[in-house]
Amino acid sequence: MLQSVIDHLSLAAEDVVSLQRDLVALPALGPINGGQGEKDKADYLLGYLTRIGLTDVQEIKVPDNRVPCGYRPNIVARIPGQDTSRTLWIMSHMDVVPAGDESLWNTPPFELHRDGDLIFGRGVEDNHQGLVSSLLLAKALLETNTTPAINLGLAFVADEETGSGYGLGALVEDHGHLFGPEDLFLIPDGGAPQSDLIEIAEKSQLWVKATVTGKQCHASRPHHGINSLRGVAALILELDQLHELFPDNDPLFSPPISTFTPTKKEANVDNINTMPGRDVVYIDSRILPGIAIDDVLAAMQRIGDQVADQYAVSVAFQVVQREDAAPITHPESDIVTRLKKAIKQIYQVEAKPQGIGGGTVAAFLRRKGYDAVVWSTLMNFAHQPNEQASISHTLKDAQVMACLLA
Ligand SMILES: [Zn+2]
Missing domain, CATH: 3.30.70.360 (Alpha-Beta Plaits)
Structure with a gap:
């Protein structure tokens, strides 16, 4: 059954491009970075979720009087599985960093530019790629009428680039009822070009x-x-x-x-x-x-x-x-085991769980006792001029996410 979702995703390249084109044109900068927050991007995503037929969608507004609308939006959307007691959460962030010195960009940072498999623009990698992968997975499940084995939960959060206090930090602290002790957490906001790095711990x-x-x-x-x-x-x-x-x-x-x-x-x-x-x-x-x-x-x-x-x-x-370091996600935990297997199936590589020097939002989850991993297939252009992402990696990462739902 999941094979039809995987096949469906392999044909979704134009969906990646059109979603990325719209998202790049909606720069979501936090107030510390001189922006007005994520409202426009969140409204666009709420509309998209409705259009593809997702019904269980919730917007959590975290008050912030520094932005014109007075809140920072966080979106939580769910597709029920056969076993509804457990959810695979895929968490991505809507905000981006400023373009920096625009003279270093070959094309305007907030207009999508495409060159074959590559797309360019501020945010295309950090974190639109992971966001689009998860969104297209949801779309493929709905279009193929597939009920996954466990629930799929998407979270699009605010404020990742400036501390997460109005984003994942607030969700975990004040909306903890959303998450169950057996849930699985994937944060597609870090990784290696060969898909083989699963981040499970921080110093x-x-x-x-x-x-x-x-x-x-x-x-x-x-x-x-x-x-x-x-x-x-x-x-x-x-x-x-x-x-x-x-x-x-x-x-x-x-x-x-x-x-x-x-x-x-x-x-x-x-x-x-x-x-x-x-x-x-x-x-x-x-x-x-x-x-x-x-x-x-x-x-x-x-x-x-x-x-x-x-x-x-x-x-x-x-x-x-x-x-202080959060507890590590155990290398033998269910999410790591499933992810290694899924990466092997889709990319034919042996991924390795690893610790890094520090600084991802997974720590918020790990401190609450959840097993969270950071993984995606990235060329590591985040925050740089001419930030770029691969369309085929976006789709293959979505296929890996699909395998996690089996
Ligand atoms: Zn990021």
């Missing part, structure tokens, strides 16, 4: 600001001051100890270790003949789940105290951003 993310204070003075009389640049230089090198203090290795992740990377250095003095008395450096850490962030912060402080003693400076740490 904790910790951004720290370190301020080293000494005493500024004229560089010709350095003994009158305390050089903060020597202190911060020592600190940067000593913080490498963190790799030895937290040596765990987890092959699920790439890279398999925790990383502690000095990144940004603030400017200190303007002139060459002043010895600086204050220096600031930032450290980006990606920490394997299972390691307590508080232990890392304590170790940083101990290293800072040693440097302070040795160089007669003071060293202060401040957390700029902290995201």
